[in-house]
Every structure is written in C-alpha cells, then in structure tokens.
Amino acid sequence: QSALTQPASVSGSPGQSLTISCTGTSNDIGSFKLVSWYQQRPGEAPKLMIYEATKRPSGISNRFSGSRSGNTASLTVSGLQAEDEANYYCCSYAGRSTLVFGGGTKLTVL
Amino acid sequence: QLQLRESGPGLVKASETVSLTCTVSSGSINTNSNYWAWIRQPPGKGLEWIGSISHSGTTYYNPSLASRVTISADTSKNHFSLRLSSVTAADTAVYYCARLLLFGSGYNSHFDPWGQGTPVTVSS
Numbered sequence: 001q002s003a004l005t006q007p008a009s010v011s012g013s014p015g016q017s018l019t020i021s022c023t024g025t026s027n028d029i030g031s032f033k034l035v036s037w038y039q040q041r042p043g044e045a046p047k048l049m050i051y052e053a054t055k056r057p058s059g060i061s062n063r064f065s066g067s068r069s070g071n072t073a074s075l076t077v078s079g080l081q082a083e084d085e086a087n088y089y090c091c092s093y094a095g096r097s098t099l100v101f102g103g104g105t106k107l108t109v110l
Numbered sequence: 111q112l113q114l115r116e117s118g119p120g121l122v123k124a125s126e127t128v129s130l131t132c133t134v135s136s137g138s139i140n141t142n143s144n145y146w147a148w149i150r151q152p153p154g155k156g157l158e159w160i161g162s163i164s165h166s167g168t169t170y171y172n173p174s175l176a177s178r179v180t181i182s183a184d185t186s187k188n189h190f191s192l193r194l195s196s197v198t199a200a201d202t203a204v205y206y207c208a209r210l211l212l213f214g215s216g217y218n219s220h221f222d223p224w225g226q227g228t229p230v231t232v233s234s
Contacts, residue, residue, distance in 0.1 A: 034213055
C-alpha cells in the first residue's frame with residue numbers, strides 16, 4: 001500500500017484557478033471513485049472538501065471541484081482567495097476496507 | 111452536530127504502549143451507516159490512516175502498523191479507542207479520530223467530521 005502522489009506545492013495569484021493532481025494505481029484510484037480531498041490550515045484538523053471524487057459537502061464553496069480519470073484524481077480551486085492557502089490531501093479507498101492518503105500539497109496564494 | 115474529541119497521555123516512553131480514546135457526542139457510535147477511524151500526522155508531515163472499526167466491531171488496519179495496533183469500541187460509553195504498542199520516536203504525531211462514512215454496501219468513502227487531534231510524543 002503506497003502513498004498517493006501529489007505535487008509538493010502549487011501557487012497562484014488571487015482570482016486564478018489551480019489544479020492539484022493525485023496519482024495512484026489501478027488498485028486504488030483506478031478501481032474506485034472513492035477519492036476524497038481535505039484542506040488543512042496550520043494548527044487545525046483536516047476538513048472535508050470533496051468526496052466520492054466529485055461531490056461537494058454542504059457548506060463548501062463551489063469554487064472547489066473534483067474530478068477523476070484513470071489512476072489520477074484532481075482538485076481544482078477556481079477564483080483563488082487568500083483564505084484558500086493551506087495544505088491539501090487526497091485520500092482513496094484501496095480495497096479490503098483500507099485507505100491511503102497522498103503526501104499533501106501546499107497551496108500558496110501569491 | 112456530531113463531535114469527536116480525542117484524549118490521551120501526551121507523553122509516552124519508547125517501547126511502551128500508548129492508549130488513546132475518542133469520545134463521540136451528539137450521535138451514537140452504534141450505527142451501521144459508518145465506521146470509526148484513527149489517522150495520525152507526524153510533525154511537519156502528511157496524514158496516515160491507522161485503522162478503522164465497524165459497527166459490528168470488525169477492525170481494519172494499515173498493514174504497516176497492523177502488528178502493533180488494536181482498535182476497540184465501547185458502545186456503553188460511546189467511545190472508541192486506539193492502542194499502539196512498542197512505540198518509537200517515529201510514532202510521535204498528532205493523532206486524529208474521525209467518522210468514516212460508507213458508500214454502497216460498506217465501501218469506505220470519506221472522513222467527516224474529525225476531532226481536533228491529540229499530540230503524542232515518544233521520549234527515549
């Protein structure tokens with residue numbers, strides 16, 4: 001069970017759109033649409049942003065969207081705002097009731 | 111609104127066993143609509159799923175930790191617990207508990223909500 005692969009960092013200016021990728025294998029992302037994304041600000045617990053690859057929980061801005069194709073899932077943040085600066089983690093179901101996280105991506109708003 | 115709160119010793123000596131508890135409020139852990147999970151985060155590093163427990167008490171562990179981890183639940187106290195044995199400095203982390211929601215006939219979907227986390231430091 002290997003960790004999912006995410007870029008270490010991404011950055012963008014306010015108002016721009018950014019996409020964070022999350023690459024797995026045919027044993028996890030490639031087999032299940034059960035990918036979730038979490039936002040974590042310093043000193044805080046992670047917060048669910050996207051689940052089942054494309055669904056947004058109640059209360060989460062529609063500026064956040066998710067997609068999945070093959071072994072890769074993506075989180076897109078549109079209309080970047082200063083408050084979006086945080087670490088983002090993807091997570092996938094990996095079969096047999098196990099889960100695997102990505103290494104995390106630091107999003108910086110310039 | 112469902113809330114989770116972790117509790118634990120904070121500091122534990124190397125080679126000993128650390129025990130953590132997650133108390134659930136505004137909801138029951140005795141439900142078949144979700145599981146309950148532990149996740150940890152070493153200082154400055156990413157998240158790692160430790161394991162989960164179902165409503166029936168079936169447990170699932172990260173293979174890398176399975177030999178040292180035990181997760182249990184006490185429905186009378188509405189809490190679930192984590193025991194991690196033979197700890198080393200590598201086990202120093204913030205430990206989170208979370209509700210693990212399911213998709214379809216038991217496929218693990220996503221964690222929501224999370225507790226605020228409890229730090230565990232392993233001293234030599």
